Each structure stands twice: as C-alpha cells, then as structure tokens.
Amino acid sequence: MSKKSLLQGENEKSFREEENLGIVDSLVQLSYLVHSILSRVGESYNLSIIQIRLFGILRDREPSMLQLAQHLNLDKSSVTGLINRAEHRDLVKRTANPNDSRGVNVILTPVGQKLTIEVATEIGRQVTALADSLTENECSQLSILATKIIGAVR
Amino acid sequence: MSKKSLLQGENEKSFREEENLGIVDSLVQLSYLVHSILSRVGESYNLSIIQIRLFGILRDREPSMLQLAQHLNLDKSSVTGLINRAEHRDLVKRTANPNDSRGVNVILTPVGQKLTIEVATEIGRQVTALADSLTENECSQLSILATKIIGAVR
C-alpha cells in the first residue's frame, strides 16, 4: 500500500491507479473532505470550524466555561477568547451559575440559535451530497461502520 | 437517552434509529476523530495540522510557493509565513527555480524528511488503532466506501 499518499491533501490526484487507499489513507482523506465542507460552510457564515463545534455543543447544553474547554479540548483561556468574540457578535451569552458565583454558563442567543440551525442544515446538505456517489445500501453501511468506530472510542 | 449529536436537530431525521447516527453525523464525528489524531500526533512533534499537510505534500514534490498555496488552499502570503517558520526550524528549505528567477521551490531538509516519516508512521499507527473495533471485513469495507467517495469527488 502506498505509504506516500498517507498525508496528502484532498486535492491530490497522483494515486488514481490505486484501486483502494487502505484504511489509513481513506480515513485521513475522507476526514479532509468533511473538514473542507465544514470550513467552506463556516466561511459563508463567517464562522470558523471551532465556532461551528462550539455552536453544535451549545445547541443542546448550557455548559460552563470549563466544560466547554473539555468538550473542545482547549485551554480555559482559549475558551475565554472564543466566547468573548462570539459574545461581541451577539451569538452567545454568559449567564451566572446560581450555585457557584465563580461559575459562568454559556448559552446561545436567539441570533446564535438561528445561525446554528442554518449552518447545520447546510452542512447536512453538503455532507449528504458527499455520499451521493454511494448507493443507499452503501450509505447506510458506511454510517453503521463509522458509528461503530465512534461508539468504540467513546 | 440518546445523546443528541453535534449538528443534527431534533426535527431533522428524528425517526432514525438511535443506534445509528445517520450519514451526516457519523461522517462529521468520524472526521473530528481523525482530526484529533492528527492534532495529537502533531502536537507530540510540535507540528500543527497545516504543517503535517505541508510535509505530506513535500514528501513527493518540490513545489513552488504558488503550487503550495493551491495544494493547501491558502493565500500565497500565508504560505510565505508557513515556510518561514518551518525554515527557521530547519525542516524545509527554499531553492531557486532555474527557469524563473522569481520562482522559489520548497524541499524538505534531511531533518524534515526524518520527521515526516516518523509522523506518518505514528499517524498510521493511531488511525489503524481507531479501526480496531471493526472486524477485518468491516475495515476493508469501510476503506472501500471511503475510497469510493474520495474518488467521486476528484
């Protein structure tokens, strides 16, 4: 299996002759593809990928700053900046934690909620389109296999 | 309680079985998983993801700055900074283009080559481990499906 293709970007065309990429390359390249969709959709809404992830989390939760840091795998000081910038755009809001006056919870504003839904819808559209080359059967097979991996890691 | 996924709202596709995430969420989350492997491995070598992609490209090529910008989908000025920083660490080198004295090609230094191989090996190890929860059959099935998507996009 061609080790050289391991890290190549999604635009690479040099291994057309390969029937199959192998599990490593195929997953890495598929990840790049999805990532570039997230990036492109985010760009059209002036959102970075980290912000898209943030809004995905806030959709169902009102986490504290520290919980956000854990979810996003960021330093707490990075979360401060992330929330500051989103707050300046009126996308999220800090709220007081009633049980701990040191604590801060973060919620989506109405504007942020609306944006989150729009972005999620568009991402859904484009990721679905990505799988258009698969048959319905293959598509559900793929999502079952991916889900199995995700479940195993968690 | 089904964990509500990152990007899927309750009004879309809520009829889906809880066991399976659906194609959109499963691909997005799988992409996050792979991305976090790249990030973690990169971190252990003091490399960002963009640098990992850069080295993957330089492994087989001596591209010009502009070609790099296209491969990486970056502005040319961003590539200048990227190469500057890598050059300061003696990981890459600018060389003159013999046909065009404006042109600059980029190559890996011996140090950069060694690092590239190490990083690629470790990424291969960890991505393979990611698929450990699959049977051998499922694993090759997954890589076939992913390859089909990748091939269709190209």
Next chain:
DNA sequence: TATTATAGTTTGTATCGCAAACTAAATCAA
C-alpha cells in the same frame, strides 16, 4: 479561621490566515 482548590480572566507570546501594497522578474504588444 487559615489554607487550599477551583472557575474564570488577563497578559504575553506564537501561529495561522487574509487582503492590500509592494518588489522584481517575465511576458506581451506596439
């Protein structure tokens, strides 16, 4: 009560990324 731990912010530094202005070399047109 005094100490320690926790939540979050601030400050300082580096990377990343873009756009616009700029330099130098190459190409094209008259």
Next chain:
DNA sequence: TTGATTTAGTTTGCGATACAAACTATAATA
C-alpha cells in the same frame, strides 16, 4: 526594442486562534 502588463513572492497590518503563567474571586477544607 521599449513600454505596459502579468506573474511570483514578500511585506505589512490586522484579527482569530491557542497556550502558559500570573492573577482575582469564590468555594471548600482542615
């Protein structure tokens, strides 16, 4: 051949991202 234009790359200025260390304020504990 000369003058205009295009092209390759860098520089500058800005904002976003990310971390670590120092700091503030509150909570927990001994």
